Amino acid sequence: MTLMKLTLRIWRQAGPDEPGAMTTYELDGVSPEMSFLEMLDTLNERLSAEGEEPVAFDHDCREGICGSCGMVINGDAHGPERTTACQLHMRSFSDGDVIDIEPWRAGAFPVIKDLVVDRSAFDRIIGAGGYITAPTGSAPEAHATAVPKEAADLAFENAECIGCGACVAACPNGSAMLFTAAKVVHLNALPQGAPERESRTREMVAAMDAEGFGGCTNVGECATACPKGIPLFSITRMNREYLRALRKG
């Protein structure tokens, strides 16, 4: 097994209002089997041992399903592979590589520390309508609501969104259209989401705009960066849903 020596240039910022800068670190002994986050762990162990502040980054499941991790690696959200940063492996890099690591850059995602950004704007978009209203407590009969196969497939495809924010990070306009579209299309496709179809669309779009995300110029970078493959057509569908909701008043 050949170990790699890498040059890392990482955005270091001590706090939300502190100035930040790209800081260079040399890291030896990186194995191709490591995940990208394990590589950062290795760096952090060394930094801690040397009495330096470790690099702060978000992470949780490390299985590519929670949406916690996320960083822009060499200009790409989650790096060169179409997956999350935790599922990106160092075999995607070569010995001697220089790797630039930056936080998601968006006005609506302010940096908290180093690579950690505040993504609560997404929570507020969800809070505006990313749910269905249903009585809880007793589970309904499973066959009571029939879901057509096509609707189920569409809902599943969009329900895959893990809310990591890569779409916003990759979009040249810092737009949250793909994220919002995934939620709107997912719930609007299902009979359970039908009663709030119009209000959900109107209010989630209003919340998205209020957070200061940019608009969609149909560049398509969001769908290319999305680790879960949410299609660009979800945005088309949301546009259709939005115009429909406004027509219905």
Added chain:
Amino acid sequence: MTGAFIPLDVMASATDTGRRPSSLRVLWRSTIGKKTVMAVSGGILLLYLIVHMLGNLKIFAGSTSFNEYAEWLRVFGEPALGEGWLLWVVRVVLLTAVIAHIVAAWQLSRLDIRARPVKYAHGRRRATYATRTMRWGGVIIALFVVWHILDLTTGHVNPLGEEGRPYENVVATFSTWYGNTIYIVAMLALGLHIRHGFWSAAQTLGVNHPRRDRALKATATGLAVALTVGFVSVPIAVMTGIVS
């Protein structure tokens, strides 16, 4: 006990008698709404461009035919309409579309730029050339339209500038190097603008679909090429002496 647990905001909304803002206001305030305004106004302008380009090709039928066509546009609809009425109706519609298109583009661009206050240190080219040049291409086209009107509608900056002789005025413009340069550059910008704009409008209006995507992109390219070639054929014909 029921009711005690209804959150305050739910109670407030249940007794809320305030009226929601009208759909048109909501539309104009939202980013998707402004994009819709851009899509619709862009569509109107595109339809006009197709008619305009086809009309331009009349120049190949010679001076008399072209000047008669220009005159027919003035007297169209007479006696029901007065002289020049059609042109003024078209001008009002076009001006409204242009203003709506530019204001929406300006406001959306400001939002987009503000949405990423800190740029990436490791930047990379995103988007296709046509997509990246939408804003500056739009500015070039807008400046061109001002010159174009002063040149061939009012005649102020036309080297000949004779009223009622559009054929001769066109030939005069395209007999100058700057006339050709401005026109051809603007038409190339227009082609790129339509290439992304047409498909993007279909996205915004929600009429695109995975099964329709390739056809829409092909139509966008087809329209862009046809309009650019059609418009540019006139200065080239003057330059090569086919039209003189």
